[in-house]
Amino acid sequence: MDAKLKNKTALVTGGTSGIGRQIAVCLAEEGVDVAIVSRKADPQTVQEILSRGVAALGIEADVSREADIARMVGQTIARFGKVDLYVNNAATAEHQPVTKITAAAWRKTVDTNLAACLWACREVSKHMIRRGQGSILVVGSTSIYTPGPREAVYRMTKCGLKSLTQSLAIELAPFAIRVNLLVPGHYRTRLTAGLSPEIEKRLIGEIPLRRFGQLRDCGYAAVMLLSDELSGYITGAELVVDGGLSLRPLNFMTDAELRRMNLE
Numbered sequence: 001m002d003a004k005l006k007n008k009t010a011l012v013t014g015g016t017s018g019i020g021r022q023i024a025v026c027l028a029e030e031g032v033d034v035a036i037v038s039r040k041a042d043p044q045t046v047q048e049i050l051s052r053g054v055a056a057l058g059i060e061a062d063v064s065r066e067a068d069i070a071r072m073v074g075q076t077i078a079r080f081g082k083v084d085l086y087v088n089n090a091a092t093a094e095h096q097p098v099t100k101i102t103a104a105a106w107r108k109t110v111d112t113n114l115a116a117c118l119w120a121c122r123e124v125s126k127h128m129i130r131r132g133q134g135s136i137l138v139v140g141s142t143s144i145y146t147p148g149p150r151e152a153v154y155r156m157t158k159c160g161l162k163s164l165t166q167s168l169a170i171e172l173a174p175f176a177i178r179v180n181l182l183v184p185g186h187y188r189t190r191l192t193a194g195l196s197p198e199i200e201k202r203l204i205g206e207i208p209l210r211r212f213g214q215l216r217d218c219g220y221a222a223v224m225l226l227s228d229e230l231s232g233y234i235t236g237a238e239l240v241v242d243g244g245l246s247l248r249p250l251n252f253m254t255d256a257e258l259r260r261m262n263l264e
Helices: 018-029 043-050 065-081 103-131 152-175 197-205 215-226 255-263
Strands: 011-012 031-040 054-058 085-088 134-139 177-184 237-239
Touching: 011 018, 011 103, 018 031, 018 043, 018 085, 018 103, 018 215, 031 043, 043 054, 054 065, 054 197, 065 103, 065 197, 085 103, 085 197, 103 152, 103 177, 103 215, 103 237, 134 152, 134 215, 152 255, 215 237
Parallel strands: 011 031, 011 085, 031 054, 085 134, 134 177, 177 237
Antiparallel strands: none
């Protein structure tokens, strides 16, 4: 089925790696012009988008800074004349046990994961309201269903994104702007790198489909939610793309490991 997204413009944060990159590429394959935001320029990803026969723009910005967020939205509008689709994907994670959480880790995680989404949606919404149309997709995490050790701050920010999505969906509905939450499970990305083979084995054993997600699984799901043709009556919803991971209780650390984590 045609998603009818051709000639639309998308702005994607965290668009040069992992899930964000794949969403950007899948949108480009649907004929969408794409602006991707990252801390450092990534000509390779820009070229991959261009190879799909659409326009592309790479923007260097730190989404933890409010001023950078306003600039990235302005640059996208200046280049393409509009923003039809906004994907809030950029995120960071500081894995610290509760007894070792630092103020710096707290500020970095909250500013990048939660405040950035609020400021970006504020800026994008003002533009979309004037046009009377738009679609916003917030990328969350199954950590909102399956709390795990060393994830307290990260999980708080992701739970906050769910509430923000719901509030935005209500406020923006009168302007024909839809807002939805995409909830990925475990994918091999920068944020999940570093797990030991033993932990990965335990984790995959908890996934009913017995595999980690392929990035295109999220890319296709994002296209569906962003498309008025495919999801025109969906707003304030959450789509879980996790192979069933959120159906299982997660704690793949033993009691001894949990004790050591907070005592050493």
